[in-house]
Amino acid sequence: MNIGVPKEIKNNENRVGITPAGASLLIQAGHEVYVEAHAGEGSGITDEEFLAVGAHIVNSAKEAWSKEMVIKVKEPLPEEYGFFREDLILFTYLHLAAEPALTEALIQSNTTAIAYETVQVGKELPLLRPMSEVAGRRGTIVAATQLEKHRGGRGILLSGVPGVDRGHVVILGGGSAGVSAARMAIGLGARVTLLEISEDRMRYLEDIFDKSVTILKSNPLNIERVLRNADVLISTILIPGAKADKIVTEAMVQQMPKGSVIIDISIDQGGSVETIDRVTTHDDPVYTKFGVVHYSVANMPGAVPRTSTFALTNATITYAERIATKGVKRALLDDPSLLLGLNVAKGKVTYKAIADAFGYAYYDPYTVLTQE
Numbered sequence: 001m002n003i004g005v006p007k008e009i010k011n012n013e014n015r016v017g018i019t020p021a022g023a024s025l026l027i028q029a030g031h032e033v034y035v036e037a038h039a040g041e042g043s044g045i046t047d048e049e050f051l052a053v054g055a056h057i058v059n060s061a062k063e064a065w066s067k068e069m070v071i072k073v074k075e076p077l078p079e080e081y082g083f084f085r086e087d088l089i090l091f092t093y094l095h096l097a098a099e100p101a102l103t104e105a106l107i108q109s110n111t112t113a114i115a116y117e118t119v120q121v122g123k124e125l126p127l128l129r130p131m132s133e134v135a136g137r138r139g140t141i142v143a144a145t146q147l148e149k150h151r152g153g154r155g156i157l158l159s160g161v162p163g164v165d166r167g168h169v170v171i172l173g174g175g176s177a178g179v180s181a182a183r184m185a186i187g188l189g190a191r192v193t194l195l196e197i198s199e200d201r202m203r204y205l206e207d208i209f210d211k212s213v214t215i216l217k218s219n220p221l222n223i224e225r226v227l228r229n230a231d232v233l234i235s236t237i238l239i240p241g242a243k244a245d246k247i248v249t250e251a252m253v254q255q256m257p258k259g260s261v262i263i264d265i266s267i268d269q270g271g272s273v274e275t276i277d278r279v280t281t282h283d284d285p286v287y288t289k290f291g292v293v294h295y296s297v298a299n300m301p302g303a304v305p306r307t308s309t310f311a312l313t314n315a316t317i318t319y320a321e322r323i324a325t326k327g328v329k330r331a332l333l334d335d336p337s338l339l340l341g342l343n344v345a346k347g348k349v350t351y352k353a354i355a356d357a358f359g360y361a362y363y364d365p366y367t368v369l370t371q372e
């Protein structure tokens with residue numbers, strides 16, 4: 001199969017849809033990879049590195065988009081909708097529930113659109129996980145920095161020093177991002193409390209962290225109690241497909257120590273903290289409310305594009321290879337996890353939450369693929 005990798009055009013997006021190692025794997029399997037010139041630059045990958053593994057460099061987005069399958073990172077922008085067509089397989093993050101115009105463009109063009117974020121194995125979202133791992137780890141690092149006095153923080157070193165208390169990091173949600181944030185906080189020497197709502201998950205967390213993290217049931221009383229003496233709150237809660245609940249109320253934030261730091265990683269699902277009323281950016285990431293520093297950047301992995309690009313390709317490449325080798329129809333029908341990633345095909349919406357979000361009819365993906 002001929003596979004195109006266009007340069008990302010979203011503002012400040014420095015990731016790219018494939019690494020040289022990923023391209024090499026596809027080429028070894030008998031496919032051709034066409035990368036748009038300079039597409040890897042933001043991630044520190046040169047055109048020469050792609051050429052060295054046998055990929056082709058093409059000089060325009062149009063050329064990269066003209067291939068049978070396009071592998072990307074972010075959802076296409078309006079200036080890219082013109083590249084959609086019936087025989088195109090699009091494999092990327094789509095987040096269609098927030099993108100009515102993109103959804104309509106995919107339907108009208110009969111594009112086969114597979115979204116990374118809805119590929120699902122059991123309860124896991126394997127193509128979302130790498131970015132949650134990046135965001136969780138960064139969350140702790142950002143918090144540690146924001147705690148410094150000259151940045152408006154309490155003036156606390158998370159590790160403490162001999163004879164002086166360690167900082168207290170409170171994490172809400174113990175999924176991919178929460179576990180990653182906790183690991184980093186333990187590594188920095190902080191005292192860590194993690195609140196989780198799922199009974200099964202709490203037991204798993206107790207097992208993996210042993211006594212290095214205090215695991216508590218997530219409920220309003222426990223959240224309020226631990227936040228009274230938290231230096232850092234990192235919220236990572238997620239109910240798949242739903243808007244995040246505002247489980248941290250304004251009253252709870254008012255009782256947090258002055259100069260403490262809130263990182264709301266769940267901001268990309270609407271946010272989980274009542275006092276977070278805006279999405280912030282890497283250029284201007286924090287604001288202070290009730291004396292507490294608030295950080296609500298929705299694309300935290302964007303600050304570390306090189307790590308994020310490699311982590312993303314590690315996760316996506318086996319699926320991409322299967323689509324290319326088996327053909328999209330066979331690959332989807334053979335793998336129920338990948339089939340869940342199919343959002344739009346043959347002009348029909350094949351993912352229920354997206355159909356419901358915009359009032360489209362929902363079509364079962366299996367039926368859509370098997371009917372002629």
Ligand SMILES: NC(=O)c1ccc[n+]([C@@H]2O[C@H](COP(=O)([O-])OP(=O)(O)OC[C@H]3O[C@@H](n4cnc5c(N)ncnc54)[C@H](O)[C@@H]3O)[C@@H](O)[C@H]2O)c1
Pocket residue numbers: 128129131132133135172173174175176177178195196197198201218236237238239245247264265266267268269297298299300301
């Ligand atoms: N801001 C960013 O740049 C960025 C980057 C990557 C991921 N994210 C977001 O981070 C969030 C977490 O992602 P993830 O992959 O870790 O999800 P996940 O599904 O692995 O984990 C979420 C956890 O939250 C728990 N939970 C749900 N409701 C809760 C509650 N009320 N109290 C305590 N725990 C609760 C769930 O049981 C689950 O264990 C998602 O919204 C994701 O989109 C944000």
